Amino acid sequence: MASPPPAAPFALLLLLLVALAAAQLPAPRGSQVENPDDASLRKVFEQWNLTLPENPCGNPVFEPFPANASIDIRCNCSDLNASVGCRVTHLNVTGYRNVTFIPERLFNLTELVSLDLSNNGLSGSISPNIANLTKLELWHLNNNQLNGNIPNESSRLRNLQSLWMFDNNIDGPVPEFIANFTNLKDLRIYGMKLQGPIPNKFSNLTNLTHLMIGDLGGDDRSSNFTGVWENLSVLSMRNCGLTGEFRSPIWPNLTYLDLRSNNLSGPIEQVFRYSRTLQYLYAGENNFSGSLPPQMPPSLLALDVTYNPLLNGGLPKNSSNTMINYIGTSIAANESNHSEVFSLLNCLNMKDMKECNRKDFTNPGHFAVNCGGKEFTFSDQQTVFNDDSTDLGAARFHVNTINSWVVSHVGADPFSNSTGIVSTNKNIPGTDMADLYKTARTSTGSLWYYVVGLASGTYKIELFFAEIVIESESGRRLFNIDIQDRNIRTDFNIFDAAGGFNKATNVTHVANVTDSVLKIHLYWNGRGTCCVPRNGTYGPLVSAIRVFPYTEAQASPPPAVHTSRRNEKRRGVVAGIVALSIAAVVVSSSVVYLWWKWVSLVKHPKA
Structure with a gap:
């Protein structure tokens, strides 16, 4: 009789089957x-x-x-089993200025669909290993200090729906491969060092709802890149070097169109045809010609045509329903305007600016305005800062005929109802004019102040600033300042100049006036944060302006304002020197006294 087979092989086989089955179980x-x-x-x-x-x-x-920082991590754990754990799908780290680089290990998170590293302190170039993250749908790197080109390896991110890259130091051409991101809905690339042109193939991005491109270098170019963007609601192409006539298909859902600071030409009326839903149209600083349409579209809330020298004619019949700014054109004011207003505005239009007759105005050369605030009289009783509290909305100007000055504003954030006048109740240290800094006029576009009727000569301009809105270091307000069409500050940061928030700082400049008009221009250049502490917090902010004839300003300088940490250090150094001097006097006196006592004891010893 044959012996039974050994049990060991069967036992091993049974254990192997059990192990394999267990591996398949969740x-x-x-x-x-x-x-x-x-x-x-x-x-x-x-x-x-x-x-x-x-x-x-x-x-x-x-x-x-x-403050204003956040971290959000989300994972996909639906496929959890013995071999695969939860995979990170969302990594959003924003508002940390100490986050200064992107670690290479981040590109191992290949299941990411959302990567938001905006508003940090990132520097250096973007790694080509970004190509590993092919599932990305949202990629936000805005408001950092990144440099270099947008790497070609980014072309693999074809699932992108939202790409924000604004406010960096990135250079190179606008990448043509972005045109292959056909799922893209929201594209924002401005405030950097990119070079045009905008690739014509961008017309393929038919799913766009928001397109914001700006601040491009290089030669002028046409607008042939526009496409049939039926879902488009916001289109901003500020300072893109666009030239020629602006032609495009009709966009049925467009509500916001910004064409400022280009070299576009052709009849202005054709711009109105691109959308029947348009609410905000900014076409300033171009070369559009002709006259405005006889009737404004009923949907239009604000119209900017400033500094289009070839525009003429009158205002539309229903212009009272729309905020309109037309300074720097040859458009005639309505007959209902007061003759003094009409005469003063003629000094600012492109045709008559150099022919402005100073005898029509009585400007003594002293000008002061409390920007965004009520009339303010300084304690010396000699300087009266004029009231400047008129709401200018999204595109308006205000004329002060008594003191012959004009304030002009254009700009509206497409995603919020940003206010043009701000105020604070907090203390403003370092100045004896603190109340003057507690109100300010601000803009998401441009502010102009014009002083009209000045005698030819040299003037000293003093600009007053205090950052009273942003109170977190995760926010940065940057803007440019021009006086008499010459830039005096680029990327001006009130916080840096003043040494903190809610602190006063002044900028002074000397300029010549030859045509009776002094022009001060403060404007956003696409730089800085957009949304700290809330949407629409960007662009210029100014508390007050004061102008003196230069010789008088030298003889009677305005009250000093302590403007920076450097001043605080200087005061500390002076105090230290004084203390050391006093100590030296005390030590010297003590030495002299002890010497005198010793001499007395030697010459007259006690009996």
């Missing part, structure tokens, strides 16, 4: 499964010097965020 709920993204994510946070919770994919609780 992991028990609550069991620990190794997360393939965990090590990379922890290394990234370690390099950023940020604390990552123990379980970042399970409703993580982070340490309290700084």
Whole structure:
């Protein structure tokens, strides 16, 4: 009789089958499964010097965020089993100025669909390993200090729906491969060092709802890149070097169109045909010609045609329903305007600016205005800052016929109802004119102040600033300042100049007036944060302006304002020198006294 087979091989086979079956079963709920993204994510946070919770994919609780900063991590755990753990799909870290680079380990998170690293302190170039993140749908790197080109490897990100790259130092041409991102809905690239032209193939981006491109260098170019963007609601092409006539298909859902600071030409009426839903139209600083249409579209809320020298004719019959700014054109004011207003505006239109007759005005050469505030009299009783509290909306100007000056404003944030006048109740240290800095006029576009009727000569202009809106270092307000059409500040930052928030700082400049008009221009250049502490917080802010004839300004300088940390250090140095001087006097006196006592004892010893 044959002996039975040994049991050991059967037992081993049975164990192997059990192990294979167990490998196919889902992991028990609550069991620990190794997360393939965990090590990379922890290394990234370690390099950023940020604390990552123990379980970042399970409703993580982070340490309290700084003001206007946030961290959001989301994961996909639906395929959880013994071999694959939760995968990170959303990594949004914003508002951390100490986050200064993008660690290479971040590009191991290949399941990411959302990567938002906006408003940090990132510098350096974008790694070509961005090509690993092919599932990205949202990629935001705006408001950083990144440089170099947008790498060609980015062309692999064909699932992108939202790409924000504005306010960086990125240069090179506008990448043509962006035209292949046919899922793209929201594209914002401005405030950088990119070179035009905008590729013609951008017309392929038929899913766009928001397109904001601006501040392009290079030669002028046409607008042939526009396409049949039926879903487009916001189109901004400010300062793109566009030239020739602006032609495009009709966009049925367009509400906001910004064409400022280009070299576009042709009849202005043709611009109105592109949308029947248009609410804001900014066409200033171009070469449009002809006259405005006899009737404004009923949907239009604001119209800017400033500094189009070939525009003429009158205002539309229903212009009272629309905010209109037409300074710097040859458009005639309505007959209902007071003759003094009409005469003063003629000094600012492109045809008559150099022919302005100073005898029509009585401007003594002293000018002061409390920007955004009521009339303010300084304690010396000699300087009266005029009232400047008129609401200018999205495109208006105000004429002060008594003192012959004009304030002009254009600009509206397409995503918020940003206010043009701001105020604070907080203390403004370092100045004896604190109340003057507690109100300000601000703009998301451009502010002009004109002083009309000045005698030819040299004047000293003093601009007063205090950052009373942004109170977090995660926010940066940057803007340019021109006086008499010459730039005196680029990327001016009130916080840096004053040494903090709610602190006073002044900018002074000397300029010549030869045609009786002094022009001060403060304007946004696409730089700085957009949304700290809220949407629409960007562009110029000014508290007051004062102008003196230069010789008088030298003889009677305005009250000093302590404007920076440098002044504080200077005061500390002076105080230290005084203290050392006093100490030296005390020591010297003590030495003399002791010497005198010693001599007395030697010459007259006690008996």
